[in-house]
Amino acid sequence: MAVTTGIVVIGVGNEFRRDDGVGPAVVARLQERAERRPLPAGTALAASDGDPGRLIGLWENSALAVVVDAAHAHPGHPGRVHRLELDRHEIGHAGTSSTHGLGLGEAVELSRTLGRMPRHMIVYAVEGADGSLGTGLTAAVAAAVEPLAERIEADIAQHRDAAARGGAPGR
Template sequence: MRTHARIAVVGVGNEFRRDDGVGWAVVARLRQRAESRPLPPGTVLATCDGDPGRLIGLWEGAGLAVVVDAAHAHPGSPGRVHRIELDAERLDRPPTTSSHGLGLGEAVELARVLGRLPGHLVIYAVEGADSSLGTGLSPAVAGVVNPLADSVEEEIVRHRVAAARGER
């Protein structure tokens, strides 16, 4: 397996659709933290509206890609976080987890077919309460931003340790 040094963290969504902006909020928190506690070299923080082509461009060539996005679930539990882990070498058809019409499921499937998946992909899908027009997250979703930023940082550390051991 090829070794990739780059790590891509992508917040997906629309910050003007309330809870759909959770991915952007997590990336903003990580940027804020990075001012005093830098992320490892080669770590890229980005936001995306969920367009499959843009997502693929952001994670292509990365050893690890972590994607944070809002999700719809029925019945839902606003603020509940689902962690989905996919390895490029062991991937079937992923479930669609995005709150967008064409979303992560389609982007992952397209990247798989094109051979443009990252080495390792971790998706954090956050169940939202409100995707109406406007800014600001609902209290339940706002409450997971800091813990999610912690989880993303832990993913990066786990990836670096595994890569140093030759496991990735």
């Protein structure tokens, strides 16, 4: 069994498909914020196109993986953020509806089957309005970036504090 270390925040998406770029936009914002207030040692920030193999490679062996992805909902409310928490040994399906061909849920299930799930995972799915070709987030989705970066920083702090106490992160 692999040793579990560190924290990883993964922004999933394609910044050339408008709102599908929200994941990488949140990671970029976290990088900017970290210049003023560094994240805890052992925290990695990464962007991914959503390929299940690459996602698993980014989050395996981590104590905490935070994943940000665009999602479709009908009816949709662009900019609304959904939060889902998973533990390594939970049974169930991570049924998020990704904007990619193979969804995040499939990557989670494959990771679980292969024994490569992080100890704890938080998924943020941000409802988008426009997935067409082009750059730049719509106003509603762009407005979600800063508050989501703050929530992720709080998740990381909560995880760090729980680890320091020798416990698991709270829900």
